[in-house]
Amino acid sequence: MSDKRQQEKLALEGGLKAVTSIEGKGQPKIGVDEFMAVAERFGFSESVLGKIRKAVESGDVGEGAYLANYYAGLKQTKNEEYAALARKLFGVGYAIPMSSGTGALHSAFVAAGVGPGTEVICPAVGFFATAAAVVSSKGIPVFCDVNESMQIDPTKIEALITDRTVAIAPTHYQGGVCDMKSVMKVARKHKIKVIEDCAQSCGASYAGKLVGTYGDIGCFSISAYKIVGGGEGGLLITDKLRLYERANQLAECGGLWRPIRFDPPRYKGELYCGTNYRLSELEAAIDVVQMKKMPATVKRFRAAYTRVLKGLKTFKGITPGLVNDIEGEVGYTLRFFPESPRLAAKIAEALRAENIPAGTRGPSGRDDWHIYHYMYPVTLKQGPTPDNCPFECPLYLQAGGDVNYAKGQCPVADDLFDRAVSIRISQWYNAADCKHIANGINKVLAAYCEPDPDGKPWM
């Protein structure tokens, strides 16, 4: 056959291929410059950056990085590595990397069936993001009071359960832990779901079991300021396949998570319109490293916390915070309650003068979205549209819903929040640091209060 005929014949029928090579070669889509931008963000000096550039320019990265977190070829993506690590660390069947803790909570609530006309019981003290994620799911948060641990008071949950209650969302506050056995007992009795907000207590445990693994779903924030801190990231864990799939659908409604992406639904409720909370590969790369450090980080915090607690004396008018599990708390906050907000403010000021990082959130402070009645995005009961969904949703009103967010609804939280003195504990304190901190606290308390050898012990 002539060359011309060979060229005209379709390749499908044995002819020559029309395209045998592509000659236009550009730069990698993501290569040295992008890598250098990341190195810059890490804060290296100009001279170090120059050396890094020289080193990375000498290597060949081919087409460059492909930063998709799904289907990135044969190699495991950082997202997949992060999910596998989380499954192993927490001993759970399923883990979903998320772009934020809020995203994890939103996905969890929707997966659990929160929607118009439903309620979720949230703690009076925590962070507004938990309740806000309920509202984003079109549910109504109902606040439950706390006890002297500043965690949800399990004895007060039952009275708040109605026909509309779908879930309880205990927040493990400031490195502490909720009394999860009691929370689970109420939830199971009433057949309602438990969504644990572990954003502030990643790595903490209660009665020897990691928080996040008690409830139906555990949610974590991996933002810069958290115990395991990346930049902006999150994590959702569960042992329940259906909840995992439904949470995935909210978090990644493009269906990339599905075994066969574009297949019709495999069961009723599998597919619905969600959003995109996918975690970037760059953040996942950092979160893998951070998450690996979690057990050692938690161990250091705990050691420093118990060392300081052991050195403290008891005083009249000072109530140590209730510790639900001394072996399980992370312990980055040591808390106690002087008998009045005024005394709390004086003690905190004196502690700071001793170089001890203490603070109050008393009545003289600013409005604070860590206590229910100041969580404005929730308590104003305003939606982004004039219908004020979900607060004025007919489904909610017809179901008899009428929630009250005014101060006074959770009197223990109102009182304790104003009187609490919190001392920040560093994971890097050595034995001598802990001794000096404990001595300093004793010194200040002795200046304002009478000793009380029979007082409530610190631990």
Ligand SMILES: Cc1ncc(COP(=O)(O)O)c(C=O)c1O
């Ligand atoms: C208790 C609690 N829940 C949820 C969140 C939200 O996490 P993110 O900032 O990653 O969305 C936070 C963050 O501060 C938090 O403290």
